Amino acid sequence: xxxxxxxxxxxxxxxxxxxxxxxxxxxxxxxxxxxxxxxxxxxxxxxxxxxxxxxxxxxxxxxxxxxxxxxxxxxxxxxxxxxxxxxxxxxxxxxxxxxxxxxxxxxxxxxxxxxxxxxxxxxxxxxxxxxxxxxxxxxxxxxxxxxxxxxxxxxxxxxxxxxxxxxxxxxxxxxxxxxxxxxxxxxxxxxxxxxxxxxxxxxxxxxxxxxxxxxxxxxxxxxxxxxxxxxxxxxxxxxx
Amino acid sequence: xxxxxxxxxxxxxxxxxxxxxxxxxxxxxxxxxxxxxxxxxxxxxxxxxxxxxxxxxxxxxxxxxxxxxxxxxxxxxxxxxxxxxxxxxxxxxxxxxxxxxxxxxxxxx
Numbered sequence: 001x002x003x004x005x006x007x008x009x010x011x012x013x014x015x016x017x018x019x020x021x022x023x024x025x026x027x028x029x030x031x032x033x034x035x036x037x038x039x040x041x042x043x044x045x046x047x048x049x050x051x052x053x054x055x056x057x058x059x060x061x062x063x064x065x066x067x068x069x070x071x072x073x074x075x076x077x078x079x080x081x082x083x084x085x086x087x088x089x090x091x092x093x094x095x096x097x098x099x100x101x102x103x104x105x106x107x108x109x110x111x112x113x114x115x116x117x118x119x120x121x122x123x124x125x126x127x128x129x130x131x132x133x134x135x136x137x138x139x140x141x142x143x144x145x146x147x148x149x150x151x152x153x154x155x156x157x158x159x160x161x162x163x164x165x166x167x168x169x170x171x172x173x174x175x176x177x178x179x180x181x182x183x184x185x186x187x188x189x190x191x192x193x194x195x196x197x198x199x200x201x202x203x204x205x206x207x208x209x210x211x212x213x214x215x216x217x218x219x220x221x222x223x224x225x226x227x228x229x230x231x232x233x234x235x236x237x238x239x240x
Numbered sequence: 241x242x243x244x245x246x247x248x249x250x251x252x253x254x255x256x257x258x259x260x261x262x263x264x265x266x267x268x269x270x271x272x273x274x275x276x277x278x279x280x281x282x283x284x285x286x287x288x289x290x291x292x293x294x295x296x297x298x299x300x301x302x303x304x305x306x307x308x309x310x311x312x313x314x315x316x317x318x319x320x321x322x323x324x325x326x327x328x329x330x331x332x333x334x335x336x337x338x339x340x341x342x343x344x345x346x347x348x349x
């Protein structure tokens with residue numbers, strides 16, 4: 001990979017700013033909690049480097065300190081992280097031909113990285129995979145930095161950060177809004193939000209994700225003819 | 241504290257399962273020379289549904305049954321939407337939305 005230009009790094013820094021705020025705060029929170037159970041910064045460093053999955057790492061603090069079986073840990077990981085399956089499905093095309101960068105791009109596909117890569121246009125004159133790679137890497141650096149800092153300096157942090165992690169929610173909301181404003185068809189957005197809300201109400205906060213995913217994928221498959229018809233019609237209009 | 245081998249193995253299990261979940265679609269659908277129309281369709285439209293899912297996911301632990309009934313999260317969320325519709329600048333909507341939330345939980349609720 002060529003050394004990325006200063007202007008590219010500036011774009012990446014700017015685009016990942018909301019993730020930086022969120023990851024530093026949530027990462028620090030994770031480091032502090034894990035340390036409070038007796039697991040110092042080496043463990044935070046290891047987990048944030050090897051797992052790199054925010055909500056799962058929080059769950060892991062309880063699993064590990066409670067000493068649950070490895071099978072339970074594996075099942076819990078599937079429950080919490082199954083949504084990443086869908087991120088992969090939507091990136092098969094975009095990551096095609098990424099070469100040596102591809103393994104890391106696949107590994108580092110978190111909620112936030114996925115959101116940015118879905119929504120941010122590649123700067124002109126930049127190789128798309130380099131841009132995606134930098135976003136993924138910079139995001140993981142924020143996360144690792146936060147979690148190690150939390151473990152090392154947790155007790156020293158006096159800066160009042162309560163609520164700063166709302167940056168993550170705000171990131172998703174702003175992308176959702178932007179997509180809503182640009183999309184011609186709002187059905188997919190409504191399906192995603194509607195199905196998840198419904199399953200959250202029906203199944204509760206601990207077990208709504210997998211049912212929600214099933215509803216979403218079923219609904220997305222059944223509206224495919226509808227959407228492709230609209231696409232074809234639009235293509236005709238453009239041709240006229 | 242658990243013994244080191246146990247912790248190490250637990251982290252390994254989580255790392256492998258998470259990586260598998262992230263990589264599986266590429267192994268299943270990414271091998272062929274061109275992407276199938278179905279996967280192209282999902283690639284184009286699934287992100288809209290996923291973003292809807294993530295927004296709700298962020299609100300999963302907010303307690304709407306007891307005071308302040310999720311008001312700071314809802315007000316700040318609405319602020320992000322309005323700012324974004326108005327200016328279409330994500331850093332501005334995220335920055336001011338987060339600031340709004342931090343102020344709300346400190347001084348109002």
